[in-house]
Amino acid sequence: MAKAIGIAPTRMELLKLRQRVSLAQKGHDLLREKMDALVIEFFGIVRSIGEVRVKTMQQLSSAYRALSICFAMQGTIETYQAAREARKDVEVDISTRHVMGILVPVMEAKPVERHALARGYSVYATSSALDEASREFEKALEILIKLAELEGGARAIALELEKTKRRVNALEYVILPSLKSMVKFISMRLDEMERENFSRLKRIKAMLEARE
Amino acid sequence: MSFKIATIADAETAAGFALAGVQDVYVHERKEETLAKLDELLASEDVGIVFITYRVAEELGFDFRRRMRTKRLLPAVLRIPDKTGWMPKVDELREIIRRTVGAEVIVKGGS
Numbered sequence: 001m002a003k004a005i006g007i008a009p010t011r012m013e014l015l016k017l018r019q020r021v022s023l024a025q026k027g028h029d030l031l032r033e034k035m036d037a038l039v040i041e042f043f044g045i046v047r048s049i050g051e052v053r054v055k056t057m058q059q060l061s062s063a064y065r066a067l068s069i070c071f072a073m074q075g076t077i078e079t080y081q082a083a084r085e086a087r088k089d090v091e092v093d094i095s096t097r098h099v100m101g102i103l104v105p106v107m108e109a110k111p112v113e114r115h116a117l118a119r120g121y122s123v124y125a126t127s128s129a130l131d132e133a134s135r136e137f138e139k140a141l142e143i144l145i146k147l148a149e150l151e152g153g154a155r156a157i158a159l160e161l162e163k164t165k166r167r168v169n170a171l172e173y174v175i176l177p178s179l180k181s182m183v184k185f186i187s188m189r190l191d192e193m194e195r196e197n198f199s200r201l202k203r204i205k206a207m208l209e210a211r212e
Numbered sequence: 213m214s215f216k217i218a219t220i221a222d223a224e225t226a227a228g229f230a231l232a233g234v235q236d237v238y239v240h241e242r243k244e245e246t247l248a249k250l251d252e253l254l255a256s257e258d259v260g261i262v263f264i265t266y267r268v269a270e271e272l273g274f275d276f277r278r279r280m281r282t283k284r285l286l287p288a289v290l291r292i293p294d295k296t297g298w299m300p301k302v303d304e305l306r307e308i309i310r311r312t313v314g315a316e317v318i319v320k321g322g323s
Binding site for chain 2: 088089137
């Protein structure tokens with residue numbers, strides 16, 4: 001009741017407080033709905049992240065295997081040389097979409113798999129192991145871009161979810177109870193004044209009757 | 213809009229991504245230089261995705277995590293396993309879920 005001491009127990013104040021309570025309640029309900037929607041969206045993404053991750057790990061490990069074979073067959077220096085020569089022009093289209101007012105990235109890979117002649121290194125000087133490794137890495141890159149999109153989205157949504165949850169909890173456990181306790185304090189105080197007044201009137205009436 | 217892709221990794225992994233056509237490939241050697249490079253990538257407007265291997269990210273440690281917390285939406289930073297397939301046991305995404313939902317969540321079919 002410590003907070004209630006600062007306010008004047010008047011009818012005006014009571015009306016104002018009731019309004020604030022209903023506003024806070026409305027806000028709380030809205031935020032709660034937002035949180036539910038976010039949770040649904042979030043778990044949709046998390047589920048597909050699980051699937052894509054498994055695929056990524058498989059593709060990456062086969063890419064690394066192909067690369068190791070290439071290192072072994074063709075020699076380390078030659079492979080690094082080819083990597084330096086390779087044409088580097090992969091780009092990714094990124095736009096954003098809105099989920100409950102949050103920006104979530106949408107990434108679209110332009111076709112990254114290339115023809116062996118389009119890769120930029122000398123086909124004559126390199127072995128087929130290098131082509132194999134390049135192809136595997138291009139495939140891996142495509143899945144990795146997909147994974148980056150999902151994880152970026154999950155991250156954005158999770159941060160918003162955390163914020164929303166904190167707000168919901170603040171309203172539910174701090175602001176609403178304190179407002180309600182203030183309302184209770186004022187209405188009890190007003191009732192008490194009413195009763196005082198009533199007994200005062202009774203007493204005055206009795207005194208007036210005794211005088212007559 | 214088109215964005216570039218960047219990779220920060222050890223020499224072998226970097227070579228692989230260079231073969232796939234990734235434009236900005238940086239080979240991690242020393243922590244300070246890699247951090248400077250990472251800052252540059254995070255600040256640049258035309259980089260869309262940064263791939264960084266778990267091992268490098270782990271080596272950068274707290275500095276990396278702090279940058280992840282404060283970064284903008286783009287570029288997205290994705291951590292990938294390197295050629296040894298090593299991954300930390302604590303999954304960051306799962307950690308976020310635990311913090312927000314307040315419970316460990318196991319999604320069917322997930323890793």
